[in-house]
Amino acid sequence: MATYKKRGYKSKTNKEERVADEHSATEEVFSTLDESASKTEEWVSRNQQYILTGIGVIVVVVLGYLGYQQFVQNPKEAEASNEMFFAQQYFDEAVNSTAKDSLYGLALNGAEGKYGLLDIIENYSGTKAANLAHYSAGMAYLNTQQYQEAIQYLEEFESEDPILGALAKGGIGDAFVQLGQEADAIAWYDKAIAHNDNNFTAPKFLFKAGTVSMELGEYGKAVEYFNRIKEEYPSSEEARTIDIFIGRAETLSK
Structure with missing residues (x-):
């Protein structure tokens, strides 16, 4: 039996079907967004008092901080x-x-x-x-x-200042030396050394740490401190005579 197409009828192309599907998907997305927006509006409406209170608290805190800085802390800083x-x-x-x-x-x-x-x-x-x-x-x-x-x-x-921060930590180390707490002193010298890698404080406290290590009989450790001065800070004041201390520590460590 022969088949025929009705006059004027055209089957949908793949492109037209794809466009129709995309249109349908877009409608679903907008419908979902509308529902979400509606729910959000309802939530805002129900919780409006809490939201406004929260915003008010934030504003008060910020203004209070700025006011404190301007009218209390800054004058206090100047007076101090x-x-x-x-x-x-x-x-x-x-x-x-x-x-x-x-x-x-x-x-x-x-x-x-x-x-x-x-x-x-x-x-x-x-x-x-x-x-x-x-x-x-x-x-x-x-x-x-x-x-x-x-x-x-x-x-x-x-302080994050490279000099003052290191000197403060090193000063604590000096105090512990005087109190006979050499292990604590070395720990603070290490903190002073680590605070900042500069040519003034780092070799200064490496030398002190090495000297105290010598007093404790930890000659191998002393050699490490002294060698760091020689290798890392050759232009420092401490490096001028450091070979003498390295030699003495190496001799005693054998």
């Missing part, structure tokens, strides 16, 4: 820095003077109605000046043979 100027003057004079103990005492405790380092730490906690006062106070105590106090204040000093 001004007070620090006089205490630091006494400290700097002590470093370059023969009457060290009395000047360090003035730096710590103040004079003539001016705050000392300890007053600044107590009254301006959280300021940059108070943080620096921890360093200066720690060094003042170290130089007046008050080693426990030196450790206490230097440990509370925080």
